[in-house]
Amino acid sequence: MSLSATTTGGMSGSDAAPRGGDPLLERMDQMIIEQEKIMLARTERSQAMRAEGESVLAGGVASSWQDAPPCAVWVDYGKGSRMWDVDGFEYSDFHGGFGVGLAGHAHPAIVAAVQDRVTKGTHFAQPTEDAIVVARELSQRYGLPLWRYNNSGTEATMDAFHLMRVATGRSKVLKVEGSYHGHRDAAQVSVYPELEEAGSVEAPNSVRYSTGIPDPMAQLTVIVPFGNIEAVERALATHKDEIAGMIVEPVMMNIGLIPPPPGYLAALKDLLHKHGAWLAFDEVKTGFGLSPGGATELFGVTPDLICTAKAMGGGLPCGAIGGVPELMGLIADRTYEQVGTFNGNPLTMAAARAMMQDVLTADAYKHLDALRERQVSGCEDVLERYSLPGFVRALGGKGAVIFTENLSNYRDFCSYDDQWGNAHWLYQHNNHVFLPPWGKCEQWTMSVQHTEEDVDRFVANLETFARELRKGVAA
């Protein structure tokens, strides 16, 4: 099974790689087949909608990652920490819409803000007062003075690539192997490269992740392994005076969850500055979820640029980039035209304001901390009692059960079986917990409306999964 198949929806139980007589993996494959059958039996309406959708939606869904084997799940509605599919099944929502759902569904403060704004007009392509209020909030949380808006994480990181290039007159940007920064040309490089193409660990190749990207474009994105300062030093020497900057997820969150080694982020900033280059944090997933000021606050390193999106908009499409005056000044003086019809959209701004002022309060973070501790200790206890390989990693409202002994970069991620995440996801799903599909790449997102009951349901499902897996397979 290839990693690209994992992330493009190509895998099902029957696609598993040969097991070489590993009884646990063989048992897991069998469980996947059983669980896929169960899921298919309970998703009749979803499957009908998919079939209907195929006549007008390419591939039958609105975005390719909404489709995972054995079938795309169509959603009816959500409330609080729960969501309901079109077949009437209720779930504790730990998917969080790929990490957006920190507020939970229909949070009263977001509903009130959106209802108020919607009656006053939702779009003018001229700024409204909330644009200033939200920028001030962002500035206080992240310690960077100047901000602009866009409409997605992809757009936020695109602006970061552009700004670093404009400021330096250089074309190349450093990116970490295995990180995802959105679906535009310069970012779609070495996201989940096949190992045969990926090159050496220390100086990986620049591998196009998507079709439609010209190879010369991909070569402008220079790849380094996560957590390795020497590799960055080598890349800066090899591409002397060509590197505009580096974009990095301060905590990798598209190959499970990998925190930075101690001192890594500060060392990156020093090193890049020494070479006349800039540092951009992609806080699209880490922003707000790890702490009020995201990873920037948690690890105490302020980069030159921060890209954020997802949770910021309380469930509305959003994106923002903040930075130091040397970079954001290039927008102010029109050296770089940062534009967009929907930038600073009033509805998004109203929701973002409510999100920061009314939803993500100090008490909300305390609540998330308590739930995280309960979930982590519950999951750790299950892994230990059933002697399953793996561990639990969690920060703020995010976390993951990682079914391997060590995960500190993309090559570690490739070294363990994809079906672990798939099997766990299916088990949770069929037992009323919605996680992001496939499991291995993603992590859970808890909302401020989650409860101990949601956590206990998650842990109980992990236990059922472990028990089933161990049936007839000794530890």
Ligand SMILES: Cc1ncc(COP(=O)(O)O)c(C=O)c1O
């Ligand atoms: C770290 C990171 N950056 C950027 C993006 C792109 O964001 P969007 O899907 O809003 O374009 C994502 C999306 O998952 C992401 O996880």
